[in-house]
Amino acid sequence: MSDRLMLVTVLVLSSTLVAPSSARESFDAPATSSAFKTDAANPPLLVNISRRPRTVEVNLTAAVTKLSLQPGVTSEVFAYNGHVPGPTLDVREGDLVIIHFKNNLPEATTVHWHGIHLPFESDGSPFHPIQPGESHDYVFTVRSGSAGTYWYHPHPDRRTGFAIGKGLFGAIVVHAANDPLPAMNEKLLILSDNRFLNDGTIDFPDPASHHGGIDEENGREGPVLFVNGQVMPTISIRSGEIQRWRVINSSAGRIFRIALAGQTMLQVGTDGGLFEKPVEVRELILATGERAELLVKGGAPGTRVLLQNLPYDRYSPHTRPTDWSVTRDLLTVETSNEPPIMSASIPASLHKVIPLDTTKVTAVRTIVFGQGIINGHTMDMTRVDVSTRVGATEIWQIVNIVGMDHPFHLHGFQFQVLDRDGVKEPYLAWKDMLNIPRHSTARIIVRYDDYPGKWMFHCHILDHEDHGMMGVLEVKP
Amino acid sequence: MTRRSAKATWFLMSLFLALVFVASVAAFSSASSRSDQAQQNQIQLGRHLVVSHACGDCHGGGSNPAASGWLDGMRDTITQQFRIGPFLTRAKNLTPDVATGTGSFTERQIFNALRYGLRPEETADVEITSTTPGQGNFPLHPHYLAVPMPWPSWRHMSNEELYAIAAYLKRGVKPVSHKVQDSDGPPDFWAGEYTVAKIGPHPEVKYPTANETGN
Numbered sequence: 102m103s104d105r106l107m108l109v110t111v112l113v114l115s116s117t118l119v120a121p122s123s124a125r126e127s128f129d130a131p132a133t134s135s136a137f138k139t140d141a142a143n144p145p146l147l148v149n150i151s152r153r154p155r156t157v158e159v160n161l162t163a164a165v166t167k168l169s170l171q172p173g174v175t176s177e178v179f180a181y182n183g184h185v186p187g188p189t190l191d192v193r194e195g196d197l198v199i200i201h202f203k204n205n206l207p208e209a210t211t212v213h214w215h216g217i218h219l220p221f222e223s224d225g226s227p228f229h230p231i232q233p234g235e236s237h238d239y240v241f242t243v244r245s246g247s248a249g250t251y252w253y254h255p256h257p258d259r260r261t262g263f264a265i266g267k268g269l270f271g272a273i274v275v276h277a278a279n280d281p282l283p284a285m286n287e288k289l290l291i292l293s294d295n296r297f298l299n300d301g302t303i304d305f306p307d308p309a310s311h312h313g314g315i316d317e318e319n320g321r322e323g324p325v326l327f328v329n330g331q332v333m334p335t336i337s338i339r340s341g342e343i344q345r346w347r348v349i350n351s352s353a354g355r356i357f358r359i360a361l362a363g364q365t366m367l368q369v370g371t372d373g374g375l376f377e378k379p380v381e382v383r384e385l386i387l388a389t390g391e392r393a394e395l396l397v398k399g400g401a402p403g404t405r406v407l408l409q410n411l412p413y414d415r416y417s418p419h420t421r422p423t424d425w426s427v428t429r430d431l432l433t434v435e436t437s438n439e440p441p442i443m444s445a446s447i448p449a450s451l452h453k454v455i456p457l458d459t460t461k462v463t464a465v466r467t468i469v470f471g472q473g474i475i476n477g478h479t480m481d482m483t484r485v486d487v488s489t490r491v492g493a494t495e496i497w498q499i500v501n502i503v504g505m506d507h508p509f510h511l512h513g514f515q516f517q518v519l520d521r522d523g524v525k526e527p528y529l530a531w532k533d534m535l536n537i538p539r540h541s542t543a544r545i546i547v548r549y550d551d552y553p554g555k556w557m558f559h560c561h562i563l564d565h566e567d568h569g570m571m572g573v574l575e576v577k578p
Numbered sequence: 579m580t581r582r583s584a585k586a587t588w589f590l591m592s593l594f595l596a597l598v599f600v601a602s603v604a605a606f607s608s609a610s611s612r613s614d615q616a617q618q619n620q621i622q623l624g625r626h627l628v629v630s631h632a633c634g635d636c637h638g639g640g641s642n643p644a645a646s647g648w649l650d651g652m653r654d655t656i657t658q659q660f661r662i663g664p665f666l667t668r669a670k671n672l673t674p675d676v677a678t679g680t681g682s683f684t685e686r687q688i689f690n691a692l693r694y695g696l697r698p699e700e701t702a703d704v705e706i707t708s709t710t711p712g713q714g715n716f717p718l719h720p721h722y723l724a725v726p727m728p729w730p731s732w733r734h735m736s737n738e739e740l741y742a743i744a745a746y747l748k749r750g751v752k753p754v755s756h757k758v759q760d761s762d763g764p765p766d767f768w769a770g771e772y773t774v775a776k777i778g779p780h781p782e783v784k785y786p787t788a789n790e791t792g793n
Binding site: 308309311314315317318417418419420467469471472473474476477478479500502503504539540542569 | 676677678682683684687697698699700701702703711712718719721757760761762763764765766767
C-alpha cells in the first residue's frame with residue numbers, strides 16, 4: 102500500500118467550504134459564515150472582536166433564559182450567550198485567547214477549558230469561583246501541537262452537574278498550523294442528554310429523595326438525547342464525500358457507544374488531537390467529557406443511515422436502569438441524490454505523538470476509585486492529595502475497585518495511556534479523559550511541563566465529582 | 579584549662595553522650611518491642627474473633643486459617659453464594675489485595691463496615707458519629723453490606739474488638755488476587771432491611787428487659 106490510505110479520492114473540495122471566517126461581528130456569528138461549513142446543526146461561533154494578529158478575543162456571558170429544547174415545550178435553562186450548546190470557541194495553535202466572561206447567573210460559576218493546557222489561574226476550577234454579577238477574563242495561549250477538539254463548561258464546587266444539566270456547555274476547536282488531513286466538510290457533534298418534567302422543567306430531584314439517590318449513584322441521565330441541542334437532526338452528505346466529525350460527549354453521566362448502522366468509520370483522533378494513524382472502527386465508546394475525531398463517508402445517492410447510541414452497561418447491579426439496553430437514535434445521515442464525487446485520500450500517517458519517556462519517571466502513584474471516593478477520601482479543597490514539581494514525569498496506576506465505570510479526568514496536563522489491565526495500549530495518543538471500567542486498572546504516564554498550581558483530578562460522572570470523587574494535584578514550581 | 583584536662587573533659591563528655599545514646603536506643607527498642615507486642619496481641623485477638631465468628635464459612639477456609647482459600651472470597655457457588663429474594667449475593671475477598679480485596683481500605687473503613695454495615699469501597703474513611711443519614715458523617719444515601727453479612731450482631735462488639743478484626747484482615751493475612759463477581763441488590767443498598775425495627779438498637783437496651791431476670 103502507498104503511504105496514503107486510498108480510501109477514496111478527492112474530486113471536489115469547494116474552497117468556499119473551508120473559507121476562513123470573514124465576519125468579525127460583535128454577536129455570535131451563524132455557522133454559515135465561519136470556518137464551519139453550512140450546516141444548521143452546528144452551533145454558532147464565538148466572534149473574535151480582536152484586530153490583532155494571532156489573537157482571539159471573545160465575549161461570553163452565562164445567564165438564565167428560556168429556550169425550547171424539545172419541540173413545543175419551553176424550559177428555563179442556563180445558557181452561554183443565549184445558546185444551548187454555547188457558541189463554539191474556534192482558535193488556532195499559537196493564538197492568544199482572551200475570554201471576557203460575565204456571570205449573570207444567580208449562583209457562582211467558573212468556566213473550565215476542558216483539556217486545554219493553560220495557567221492554573223485560567224483553568225476555571227473550583228479554586229476560582231466567579232460570583233453572580235462578576236466578570237473575569239480568562240487568558241491563555243494555545244499550545245503548539247495541541248490541535249484538536251475540546252470543550253468548555255462550568256466547574257463550580259459541588260454544582261457542576263447541575264450547571265451542565267441546565268445547559269452550560271460548548272465546544273472548542275483548535276485548528277492545526279499544518280493539518281495533515283485534507284480540507285473537508287467538518288461537523289461538530291456535541292452529544293448530551295436530559296430529563297424533563299411534563300411542563301418542560303429540567304428535572305433535578307431532591308438529593309435526599311430516592312430518585313436523587315439514584316442520580317447520585319449512577320450519574321444523572323435522561324431519556325432525551327441531543328446532538329448540538331437538537332433531537333434527531335439530519336446531517337447531509339454527498340455520495341463519496343468524506344466528512345470530518347468532531348464528537349464531544351458533554352453529558353453529565355451517560356457514556357455513549359455510537360455506531361453508524363452497517364457502516365464503519367475512520368477514527369483519526371481523540372481528546373488531545375490526531376492519532377499517528379487512522380483506525381477503522383465499527384463503534385466507539387465515548388466516556389463523559391471524552392472526544393473523538395471521525396471520518397465518515399457518504400453512501401449511495403438517496404440513502405439514509407442512522408447514527409445510534411448502542412447499549413453500554415456501565416452500572417452497578419443495584420441501580421442499573423431498566424432501560425439501559427435500549428438502542429437510541431441520535432441523528433440521520435442523509436446522502437443526497439447528487440451524483441457521487443471522488444473522495445479525499447487520507448494520509449496513512451497523521452500526527453507524530455512522541456511517547457513520554459518511562460525511564461524519566463520520578464514517581465509511581467496508585468489512585469483507587471471507590472464509589473464516590475478516591476483513595477478512601479471525598480474532596481477537600483484544603484487538602485493536597487498528590488504533590489509534585491514542574492518537570493516531573495509520573496506513572497499513575499488508576500484502580501477501579503467497584504462495579505461501576507468511572508471516567509478519569511486530569512486537569513491541565515494531557516497524558517498517554519500505557520496499558521489497561523496489563524494490555525499495552527495499541528496506539529499512542531494524548532488524552533485527558535480515560536474511562537476506567539468496573540474492576541479494572543489502567544496505567545497512564547504524565548509530565549508536568551510547566552504551569553504550577555493546584556489541579557483537579559476526578560471522576561467525570563458529574564454527580565460523583567460533585568459529591569466528592571475528586572482530588573487535588575499540586576504542581577510546585 | 580590544660581590540654582590534659584581538656585582531653586579528660588572530652589572523654590567524659592563522649593562517655594556521657596555514648597551512655598545517653600545507648601540508653602535511648604534501649605528505651606526506643608523497648609518501646610518498639612512493646613509496640614510490636616501490642617500489634618501482635620491485636621492481630622491475635624482479631625484472628626481469634628474471625629475464627630470464632632465463622633467469617634471463613636462464607637468468605638473461604640471455614641474455621642481454619644491454614645486452609646486453602648482462607649478469606650479470599652467466593653469460589654463455590656453452593657456455600658458462598660446466597661439468593662436473597664431476586665438477588666444473588668457473593669462473599670467478598672477479605673484479603674488485603676488492592677484491586678480485588680481490602681487492600682485499599684483503611685482499618686477505620688473496615689471498622690465502619692462492621693459497626694455500621696457500610697460498604698468500605700463506597701464509604702469515605704471518616705469517623706462516624708451518627709446513624710442518621712446526612713448527619714455526623716453518616717452518608718446521605720448509605721450503601722450497606724448485603725444481608726447475609728451478620729454485621730447487625732457483630733456491631734455490638736467493642737471498638738477494640740472490631741478494630742482487632744480490621745487489623746487482622748489488613749496486617750495479619752497475606753493478599754490474594756481473586757476477583758469475586760459483584761453481588762446484586764436493591765437500589766436502596768439494603769437500607770430497607772436495616773431499620774431499627776428489624777435489627778434492633780445499638781447500643782443494646784439496658785438490662786434487664788421484660789425477658790430477663792435482672793439477676
